[in-house]
Amino acid sequence: MSDDGDSDICDGCIEAICCAFFVDSLGGKTLFRIVCAIVIFAVLATGFTLLVIAFVTRPVGVTVEDAALARLALANKNATATALAYDFSLAVAVRNHNWIMRTQHTAPLHAELLFAGARFARVGLAGAGGLVQPGNKEVYHATAAADSASVALGSAGVAEFVRESTAGVFHLELRVLGEVRYQPRHHLHRLHAICPLELALSTATSPATFRKVKCAAFS
Secondary structure (H helix, E strand, O other), rough: OHHHHHHHHHHHHHHHHHHHHHHHHHOOHHHHHHHHHHHHHHHHHHHHHHHHHHHHOOOOOEEEEEEEEEEEEEEEOOOOOEEEEEEEEEEEEOOOOOOOEEEEEOOOOEEEEEOOOOOEEEEEEEEEOOOEOOEEEEEEEEEEEEEEEEOOOHHHHHHHHHHHHHHHHHEEEEEEEEEEEEEOOEEEEEEEEEEEEEEEOOOOOOOOOOOOEEEEEEE
């Protein structure tokens, strides 16, 4: 056997002897106390971390669960102003990402629908005082229709509307606006979510498909 092999065996023996001597010198009770102290420290550190995370406010999330556009057409137009006829339905969800804090609507929750940056519809989703429980979501449904709603598109906006109408798909923007409070805290947070939508006309005989949209929410 080579000298290197003898050296490795010797080193291993020395480490084993030293470890056994160290454990024996500590004694069973002392070693048990050290292990218990380490476990208790780890549990307390984990509990403190989870407690801090639980009380850190996490903004709500907003998604469009469903949207259907039964009608969207030009009612009349001129060079500077336009009127739209529309009929649509929405299902908007507000999710509370917090672990223990409830989310309360401290102001009415509204949705606005825009085309080319111009608002043509506004509809209420929820009244003030509504709650979203921790870790849950609330889905709010709304419908709106009008035969002639004024909207300032201008000539460029009208031209874009005609192009999208011909293509059969409208690029719209949904804005969800409100105000929330994370109980038991008293600070009020403005809720503003922007949701890009691509909607085709949907009818009872030919319903358009819709994929859930995650909104960019600010609060």
